[in-house]
Amino acid sequence: MSLRFLAGALLALSMASAQAQSFSFGLWGDMPYQKAGDDPKIPALIKSINQSDIAFSIYDGDIKDGSSKCTDDIYAAALTMFGGLDKPVIYVPGDNEWTDCHRLNNGGYDGLERLAYLRKTMFPTTRSLGKRTLPLVHQAPPGEKFVENTRFAHHGIVFAALNVPGSNNNKILDEKDCTQKSARTTAHCEASNAEYLERDAANVRWLQEAFAQAKAGKARGLVLVIQADPGFDLPETEDKDESQAPGVSGYRNFISSVITETEQFSGQVLLVHGDTHFFKADKPLYSPTRLLANLTRLQTFGSPLIHWVRVTVEPKNPNVFTIHPVIVKQ
Template identity: 60%
Template sequence: MSRTLLSLTVCAAALTCAVSANAQSYSIGLWGDMPYAKAADAPFIPALLEDMNASDIAFSIYDGDIKDGSSECTDAVYTDATAMFNSLKAPVIYVLGDNEWTDCHRTNNGGYDNLERLDHIRKTMFSTTGSFGMAKMDLEHQGAAGEKFVENTRTQKDGAMFVGLNVPGSNNNKVNDEKSCTKKSARTPEQCAADNAEYTERDAANIAWMKASFAKAKADGDKGIMIVVQGDVGFDTPETEDDSEARMADKDGYAAFLDALIAETKAFDGQVALVHGDTHYFKIDKPLPDATHMLSNFTRVQTFGSPNVHWIKVDVDATSRNVFTFSPMIVAANATKTLGE
């Protein structure tokens, strides 16, 4: 009997050691909403990239807006962003923002067909399954290379999953009325109808990819899942407002996505982090579903953005209590820009 117990103890210890060895800690970077020409960000980008390159991150995720919302959506915007991403040593995962496609219909953006710009991004920046960066990593994509929804990605590493979704600002490309269709815009009513059809199809695809990712994370035993989008889905309306419908009055393009996210988070035993940009202020909180009904395993992280040219380091440890630990990385050379000096 003692030999049997000893054998079982040794086996259990070996199994524990194996699990611990497989769940290693590492770090990733989060950044986005830069460079903006109107904020003169360009001279500060090299210091940011140098700081990230000097770190030990396994990869980084850029959460959208490769340009500001008042400049033209020329082809050079996308080639410049590709060059920026590829100047980082570690792999870079790119999540789309509104400034590079949703808002391109605006007259001060050149009056482009914004759906044509989305198609261009898919064909030129997502023509392969690999990431950006000097070192590449393979990613799972929802769509085929260059086609619809190819920009929706996911990857897993040591007990955590990372999911990128095309959920941009500007109400997720949902057009609610004629005023929002034509204000400072070159869009026709027919183009606005096409935008709404695009929103409906992509919103359903986003939710399907997110649900499938949660299911995969559960099946694989992941302890944490990070969802990265660009748009502020309504968290920065007053947190004290208990009426969620009032808070989301002008953010209805995100309603179905948020409902699905809440349901998936409630059904997930591990930690869930939603990372986004759009509003440009570093922030960490627990806003879902409202101030009096907190989801304890859900955390929102808003990344730095122009004119704050900094990044966030995330330490990932699937054996730890919170799985994800977020640290703001203030780039010393860019601190005077942040202070407005």
């Protein structure tokens, strides 16, 4: 029996014994941004989260802004920030800390080298970050590909975090996309597209495993957390589906899998992402005129809006998830 299968079986057992318990968790990300002067606002945010009744929080990517250097110290600073949380915090990678590091104003790094460094640095153990930690199931051992994809269950609800970042999921469309304001060469971009395909396939497998876990444990709800806005808010016109635009093509396979799995799941699905920096909760799938009723999208706050979102889970409530924006006074 594999360790991952055993961990999944234990998760199912723990879920079955905790179906009816209510709890709350927090969501935040896309902060602090140096260019927005966010640093002085972070202590009030951390204090607000620490004084709340949440069981844990999840950070949905972007530990820095998209026009500052991807130096090693930004990862260390993020670990220090997460270390200020009294309760567990689960980190999900964003585009600013690896996908976009090729940009000249980011230092012209090799994004894949930064991803490898992130995997070794931001996931130092198999547990979460924070002063108090919780155990996580990882898709791979520490330091290896896809270690950043994590999963856990809490009081009968399954949580899955996946590395689906902004900037079209690291899919590069053409030579102009490859080299504009970038230190990348054609070889770099070919390697990035190969990385995208491999990680996208791994993400779909992890997604499918999360749904299988939720079904096996008869979970009332499943929470999926990614960083990227996969194009839900593009303009919708009668004769054109903008969700098929090239600039969001890197998300099609993953979102298609989300739809397929959600259709076959009897519980509620909460799909969380950052990237766009303003709070929003809606039901964007399938389209403005056709509803995937058991999926809710939650878009979290981001710089310069240094706030967070509290989600209350009530398994006996038909909607399961109740969303509360928390405005932090500065």
